[in-house]
Amino acid sequence: MQFIKSIHKWTSVLVGIQLLIWLLSGFYFNIMDVSKVHGDQYQNKISPVASPLTTYQSKLLYPQDILDNVRTSSSPVPRPTQSIKLISLQDKPYYLLTHHKGLRRHFESDYTLIDAYTGQPKLIDAELASHIASRSYNGPGELLSATKLTPPIDDLLREKNQVWQVNFADKVNTSVYVDARTGELISHSDDDKRFADFFFMLHFMDYNGVGGFNSWHIILFAFITLWLCLSGFIWTIQLAFGGNYRLSFLAKKHPVFIKKQMSEPVGNLKISSHQNLMEGLNAHDILIPSTCGGGGTCGQCKVKLNPAPTPNSAERVLLSQTEIDAGHRLACQHHSNEVKEVELLAHKAEKHNLILTHSIFLSPFIKELRFKVNSENPLKFRAGAYIQFNIPAAHGSSVPSIIPDEFQTYWEHIKRLNYNHTAINRCYSLANYDSHTNELTFLIKMQPAPRANLLPGFGSNYICNMLLGESIEAIGPFEKFYVSNSHIDTARTMVMIGAGSGIAPLKSIIMEQLEKLKCQENIHFYFGARHKVDLIYRELFERLAFEYQNFHFTPVLSKPDTNWDGANGYVQQVIDNSIDTLGDLNQIQFYLCGPKQMMLETISMLKKHGVKDSAILCDDFSN
Incomplete structure (x- = not known):
């Protein structure tokens, strides 16, 4: 398929x-x-070139004499003559002998033109062709040139015989075409006709010019x-039949046996064929992680299916061959009618009701938000985890209602647009570790409308415009970007590379390593921003660098002010220039989070220096 x-x-x-x-x-x-x-706006409607025999009766050679002369003077194998005809060119009589005549005029043919007075062969030269062309032309232009052409001919795509092209100097560049064997006027052509012919060629797909x-x-x-x-x-x-059209009369609920890892059974669930497995499981409060909302781009909703369906293109990209061979698939890409059994792969997520307790701007477009979990027990998660917010359908505005005075100028050029949006899911990384506080901290960048006719980011604007005390449903936490024990065992140095709101999971990891786990290994943090005002948490990281000798903080500005004395350029360029100072690359683990282009360029740069794929971890929030 x-x-x-x-x-x-x-x-x-x-x-x-x-x-x-x-x-x-x-x-x-x-x-x-x-x-x-048709190219004939300067064409005279002249009469045919043939003339009655009586006009030249007294001086003409007899047709039989002409035929006999042709037979005796021709090549060793004389050409047969099918017909003989008297015509007039420049008011002189000529016999036109037809040896072979195509079915149509432009088909390949064979003629001989004979002077009716002398019996000598006559060739259509430039002078005669120009005379014939001038008789048919009534435009204002002067005669420019006469050129003998051999097929293929641009203006006469179907022509198979030689012709004379006689050009005139007028506003449409008229060309008159004369048969080089018979002196017959073929046609006129000009720029208007050529332009129309071009569109006819496109319309009729005549790309090889057969006409x-x-x-x-x-x-x-x-x-x-x-x-x-x-x-x-x-x-x-x-x-x-896969349920993608969600037609009610085609909907069927199929029983699917659900089990956890180590074969711990959950039970049989009936899931509609109109829902993919991720949606069906979530509807039964079995929560499957996804940062792309089921679009098949994040690769987070892994499950083990039996029987294992044929992997599609998304799964071949996002899953390893070992995972595919083991029956692992993406729950968002398959339906209940394809499988009988689903094995969950260590998904521990739960639904939560989060209450907003804190919301402030840290920079012109990035807000720090803290939520209290409406639960008796604090959440446990590894630093770098993310939460999926279930954002309800709502009315929104492209400009927040409350903007601090110091950031007002950054929003002045953005047009205020009111809009409605449907219910959506959005994922955001946590900016704190689990035992740091009882609250969940997020750094969310408000995505403004890039142009006046476009709408802003629905998810970021909804959450950032919530009022203190308001609540929102969330699912998680999900863990995919974290420091594992295997990384600690093989790497003596951790290098964190971030930009913009991508600082959130990196801040969480750095704080966990230094404060909670008391990490003694070197940690380097490179944080890229455009302007000094965008360097959020600068004072915090400078304090950590002062308190912890193993922590090193390097802020980088791509558009610095004149009084900036720190690193300039893009963060990946700064690392490229200083990578030799970090130590043995085989003992370094790199952690990246930020805009997609920054991460792609950073990965390319690291690989250029010989860093292995296994030593590069990315939190791609662009999905």
Whole structure:
């Protein structure tokens, strides 16, 4: 099925491009001036070149004499003559002998032109071609040139014979075409016709210039379109039976046996085929972590399925081959009708009701928020964990109602927009460790509208605009980014690299290592920001660097003020220039959290220096 999806995707791109071309060219056909698309706006309507025999009767050679002369003077294998015809060129008579005539005028043909007075062969030269062209031209331009062309000819795509191109100097660059064998006027062409021909070429897919429909492009496109229809039909049927269309009459509840690790049973649950397994399990209060809300991009909702469905493209990217072979899959990518048994993989998350107790701006767009857990027991989690907020449908505004005076200027250019949003899920990392306080601390960046016609981030604006005492439902904590014992055993140095609100899990880890675990190994923290005002918690980390000799803090500004005497540039560049001072790279564990581009460039830089993948941990909050 994955092959069908992949082919369907790429064929739809090709068909979509051609459909767009059809729309654009069809629009041109509706607005074009029909009187100009034939190239004949400066063409005289002259009579045919043939003249009656009686006009030259007294001086003409007899046709039989001409034929006999051609037979005796031709090559050793004389060309047969199918017909002979008297025509007039420059008011002189000529016999036109047809040796081979194509089915249509532009097909390859063979003619001989004979002077009717002398019997000598006559070639159409530049002078004669210019005379014929000038008789048919009534425009204001002067004759520029006469050139003999051999196919292929841009203005005459179907022409198979030599022609004379006679050009005139007018505003549309008129060209008159004369048959180089017979002197027959073929056609006029100009820029208006050439422009129309270009759109005809696009509209009829005549990309190889055959001047008609009989081209391999159209045949190939027909097969591509057929495959698009067939693959789309197959995919539609598969999605319908998989419950993706959520049609009530197709919905069925399938029994699925749920068990925890070590085969501890939970029991049989009936899950609707209209829900993926993550949604179905969450509905039964079996909470599965996800930072992407079920979009198949974070890879957090791992479960073990039996029987194991064929892994899809998202799972092949996010899961290792060992996990796939073991039957691990993403719960958001499969439905109850595909499996009989689901084994949970150490998910300990619970639902909580969080009450806001503290909300302040630390920088123009980042707020520190603290929530009290409405529970008797404090939460236990490893530093670096995150919580999923269940944000209800609500009315929002693009500009917060309360902004500190020192940050007012940063919001002046942002237009106030009122909007409504549906219920959504958003995940945010904790900025404290579990025994640090009974409250949960978060650093959330309010995502403003990038332009006046776009809306801001729904999740961040909702949470940051909550009032003290308001509550919100949350799920977690989930642990995916933390310092494990294996990392401590193999690494003597930890390097934390963060930027913006990506400081949250790094702050949590640093505080846990120094205050709770009394870590004696070196910890380096590089924090990148644009301006000095964006260096949140600067005083805290400078105090920690003073109190703990093994902790080193390096703030980096990409757009520093004139009075800044610290590190300049991007944080990854500063590390690149100073990486040799950190010690043996084989004994360093790197922890990254921040904007996606910063992390990608940092990972690329570290690998350039020989750092192994296993020594780089990322908390990618861009999902």
